[in-house]
Amino acid sequence: MLEKTFSLLMYLKKPKFHKQNDPYQIYFRITIEGLFVDVSAKRTWSPERWNNRAGRAYGTKEDAKLLNLYLDTLTNKVHEARRILIDADLDITPQAIRNVLLGVDDKRYILQEFAAHNEQIMALVPKEYSKGTLDLFERTLLHTQRFIEWKYKAKDLELRKLDYDFIDQFSFWLKTERKCQHNSTIKYLTYFKKIVLLCVKRKLIKQDPFAEFSLARREQDRPFLTEIELAKIAEKEFPSERLSVVRDIFLFSCYTGLAYADVQKLKRSEIVIGFDGEKWIHTNRQKTDRQSRILLLPFPCKILKKYKDHPICLHKGTVLPIMSNQKMNAYLKEIVDTCGINKNLTFHVARHTFATTITLSQGVSIESVSKMLGHKNLKQTQHYAKILDIKVSEDMRALKQKMDVTMPVRRKAISKDSGDQNSDDKYQS
Structure with missing residues (x-):
């Protein structure tokens, strides 16, 4: 889904330590949906020769023509960066456009986010989390790392590549390569989902890849001693x-x-x-x-x-x-x-x-x-809680004894009611 509003503004900014008659710095502001980022154009210009409305230099002198040509090229690069993000189906934000322009890699990676999360959990042990919880997150991270190496032949994977197929194949790998039982597989996927949902909340990924994936556990007999x-x-x-x-x-x-x-x-x-x-x-x-x-x-x-x-x-x-x-x-x-x-x-x-x-x-x-x-x-x-057969037997035996006591009384009552009904039928006839 594309942004509703997009604007680009070229303007002059007075330097922090400005001296009289010194030129101003040229900046451009990228604004999308009310959010903006300012980027230096790495040029300076005199405010007396600047057209604020047009965002360009006044005049026909050679230096003004060269500056305006440079600013036009810069404008085209901004639109080109925006188009790159659209074609890659990435979020269109002022910061993202800035990063493309400056060649900054702002890609987020699965294992990178997972490791950062685990570091925070570690800092909260034992105040908010137990050592066992941290161990499960660490074990799940290790499984995720090995799965990415096995499936994608890579050390890490971009968050935007997380989809249903990733989850489905991760489940398959845990059951086949790691020999995990169904419930153990679901346990690891549940811990991985916690990381994924954090990324969704922080808008690092658009959709929850677990949305159509079932995390239902299978009922198991829990052993106990008699x-x-x-x-x-x-x-x-x-x-x-x-x-x-x-x-x-x-x-x-x-x-x-x-x-x-x-x-x-x-x-x-x-x-x-x-x-x-x-x-x-x-x-x-x-x-x-x-x-x-x-x-x-x-x-x-x-x-x-x-x-x-x-x-x-x-x-x-x-x-x-x-x-x-x-x-x-x-x-x-x-x-x-x-x-x-x-x-x-x-x-x-x-x-x-x-x-x-x-x-x-x-x-x-x-x-x-x-x-x-x-x-x-x-x-x-x-x-x-498994109700033992012996408990069921005791309960039903108690019910049987109760019924043995009450049933004869009920039979007499039923017989009496039947007799009365026959008498009424006879009287009516």
């Missing part, structure tokens, strides 16, 4: 202390719903006595910085007591001697193998287990579970 499996792990005697420690920390998370990062940073000062005289966890989730309030059950209280004098806990002021997430997950695989549990166990399974086996299947309301998990809304909690 009561029997929890008991197996809790009662198992392990040959090494490291497995016992990992088991205890994992079970603590199963009974509190805390994610790895939140267990890792949990301090003794965050274990408080609540309004009811019971022990509570009062903490803020590292991922979202939202409050999480959890009543401690007897089992996790025993675990806390077990490690209250542990050297690592005393040194760091934390409640549990937790190791790296990578090591925790590696040792958890040993634990399930030793216990004969055929499930891919990671630390995050503890959070799912809390939402299903420990709380929802025991009749705890989804609203309470959502608050303890530190979620913004119930929709987030529903991703964790």
Whole structure:
């Protein structure tokens, strides 16, 4: 879409340190839609010999003719620069025309904008963003860089070349070359979209290339442990202390719903006595910085007591001697193998287990579970909340018993109503 108004004005400008009888500098002003930019014509001229209305020099002297010829050439170059921008389907702005005239490369590039964004995120860690969020942006930037090298054989790509095909091919590359699952692909594209939308808002690109692209995730079964499996792990005697420690920390998370990062940073000062005289966890989730309030059950209280004098806990002021997430997950695989549990166990399974086996299947309301998990809304909690078959069975058994009690009464009432109806029919006949 072309600009509605365009004008070019040649004028004289008095120098900052002007002396009497010195000439003025010649400038030209490019104005589009009320926005303008002033550019030096790199010439000077006497104001007594200047026609303000025409924007040219007065007279027929040779120096005036040469100046006017130069200004006419300059005017033609301005219009030529405008035509170049139109043909390239770029935004027509005074600054853009100026850059074409001066040979300034004002092109904006995808990776350049992405890297600048990540630097700002880094400066706001941990005040507004978590380290995990920064890591995801950095990982997405790396994937974007490798995709551009693979697809376009280039180190970077102009923002204006971002279109639906770019997004579609990026998705294809993530699934084929990087072997990402569908939901992982959508996660990276979602983070990339945040950069794209910032560019749209700043008018660096005209349209959102994601407009017609679906970022829908696929529903996945979230693994969790049953009561029997929890008991197996809790009662198992392990040959090494490291497995016992990992088991205890994992079970603590199963009974509190805390994610790895939140267990890792949990301090003794965050274990408080609540309004009811019971022990509570009062903490803020590292991922979202939202409050999480959890009543401690007897089992996790025993675990806390077990490690209250542990050297690592005393040194760091934390409640549990937790190791790296990578090591925790590696040792958890040993634990399930030793216990004969055929499930891919990671630390995050503890959070799912809390939402299903420990709380929802025991009749705890989804609203309470959502608050303890530190979620913004119930929709987030529903991703964790899998209603167990045993819970459905218990609910339906209760309904069956209720119906067994009430149904005979209803049958009598129906029979009575049927008898009365027959009597009325007989009387009417």
